[in-house]
Amino acid sequence: MNRPLVEATALSKHFHVGPAGWFGRRIGGAVLRAVDDVSLRIMPGETLGLVGESGCGKSTLGRLLIRLLEASDGHVLFDGADITGLAPKQLRETRRGMQIVFQDPYGALNPRMTVEDIVMEPLVIHGAKPDAAARDKVAAMLERVGLSARAASRFPHEFSGGQRQRIGIARALILRPRFIVCDEAVSALDVSVQAQIVNLLQDLQQEMGLTYLFIAHDLSVVRHISDRVAVMYLGRIVELARKEELYAAPLHPYTQALLAAVPAPHPAGRAARRAARLRVAGDMPSAINPPPGCRFHTRCPHAMAICREVAPPLAETAPGHLAACHLLTKTH
Amino acid sequence: MSLLEIRNLTTAFGTESGQVTAIEDISFGIEPGEILGIVGESGSGKSVTALTVMGLLPRPPAKILSGSVMFDGQDLTKLSERQLQKIRGPGIAMIFQEPMTSLNPVFRIGEQIMETIRAHERLSPRALRDRAVQLLAKVGIPSPERRMDDYPHQLSGGQRQRVMIAIALACNPRLLIADEPTTALDVTIQAQILDLLMDLRDELGMAIMIITHNMGVVAETADRVLVMYAGRIVEQSPVERLFDAPLHPYTRGLLDCVPSLEHDRPRLVAIPGSLPEPARRPSGCRFRPRCAHAAPACAETLPILAERAPAHAAACIRLPEIAAAMAEPA
Incomplete structure (x- = not known):
């Protein structure tokens, strides 16, 4: 069997919230469990989709995997090597292999740098001279992501949202990384442009053998681009499966509710669908003092006594299909 | 009418x-x-x-x-x-995309609802408050009596939008x-x-x-x-x-x-290009530069919205050609 390119074991990120004391020391205060005991593997060349509602911890998890954030607990292996404790110098070398594309193509690009400088910056940081060879590399990459050669000397504000996202992708790819975290990379774009960027990401994956973690809240885009999909709720993964299985036969009540909430693509039969839909009431609770037991029990239509006390483990219910729900372990 | x-x-x-x-x-x-x-x-x-x-x-x-x-x-x-x-x-009443920026952060939500009612009707303070509580209940805010005294930041995004809807409904709008x-x-x-x-x-x-x-x-x-x-x-x-x-x-x-x-699609059918900026709109049909069916005539006149079937209208001069192209076996 292949070795995973990225592997997280019992990964957690806790933020201390509340007032800071002298010298930044925390006095009491609460703990926000943004990511809590998450383990997952991403295989070379695959796209793992990561979905969940705002505040579920999906972006934090993405950042932990490439060590843009330091984990509070747990380990991340990249290509078999533990990167959790790497010193800054070694980390920089490893970072060549892992990059991120952000959601907001307006905020993620320095408005005072030309497109050429923006895309060249990672090369320079990693020791290349900003010479003609580097400029050629940048020009080739810009062309590859669908921008004209004239784009190089222009500034970000001269571009539309979709084109800016192409610039962000060029910057992420210039170091020839193997792993890309796409953090809501198409969410801010209009649908007609979103399709262009999704197609571009898929083409680049094929050509360059890239591995993606594709974080998004849009379930249909995630289905389209992913091989497997993980569903997060309040800092935990509640279900993970091949996309065909997850969308056709979701096991966790939260996944079921999430899929049922997506508006149907056609108005036919909508009244009947509305009546039959599995609904969840209320909002996701806060990740500060999350509910005990299963974190979804406060909104779950099937909650039982045990759900309020014991957190269900993420267990394999069928080959390659993981879910964390007492309803499923009971019948097994 | x-x-x-x-x-x-x-x-x-x-x-x-x-x-x-x-x-x-x-x-x-x-x-x-x-x-x-x-x-x-x-x-x-x-x-x-x-x-x-x-x-x-x-x-x-x-x-x-x-x-x-x-x-x-x-x-x-x-x-x-x-x-x-x-x-x-x-x-006519209106609600917006971002409920946080439409609500005043320094007033309690009950006060904001009552303010709207007060602008159009004279009611006793008691009746006014009752009406506001009823509105919060109608839009599905749990324990509305207690929520009256909350500030907008104490509510979730969904609840804020419900409060906006309550304010919009305060005067029974027809639209x-x-x-x-x-x-x-x-x-x-x-x-x-x-x-x-x-x-x-x-x-x-x-x-x-x-x-x-x-x-x-x-x-x-x-x-x-x-x-x-x-x-x-x-x-x-x-x-x-x-x-x-x-x-x-x-x-x-x-x-x-x-x-x-x-179901799966091997590839998304993207619309090429992007929406033109208002000052740089093309002549004729606005969609022409991105349209797979554009013809020279599309650049000459602005297509008008014309009825093609009962209650169904479209603004495109190429509809017969497009229909024919669609009917052809691929």
């Missing part, structure tokens, strides 16, 4: 590079109790349409160049600010304009808010104009749909017909470029 009837409405903005039109020659009506979906991408003019109806655009820089907005026998474009204030609330009401919300919360809007329509019989970029929201809620592109209506149709038999190439493109939740 239509509740709202808009005729040939054109709104422009004065900019550094001269006057540019945000919407052009817009005509449509809304019947009592109807849900009309207006769909389009950013810059299509859908929000400007709503704000022009509400009289909420600052003039200048905005200017209504032509057209009328008839509501209740009055042309709203001709009314003074004071007269418009009488229409807003009991006549509710909802501008991207669920865009900032998560999908389970979006479903709750759309359910609420449809329940309110059934219960109160008010008409709703729902503005969105999401075809799914339209499919879920609308009776009739307008599709806007670069400031103009390009297609208008009953909802089922729009999804079964879209006519305009832009509408077809919008439906095709969204991935499906149910």
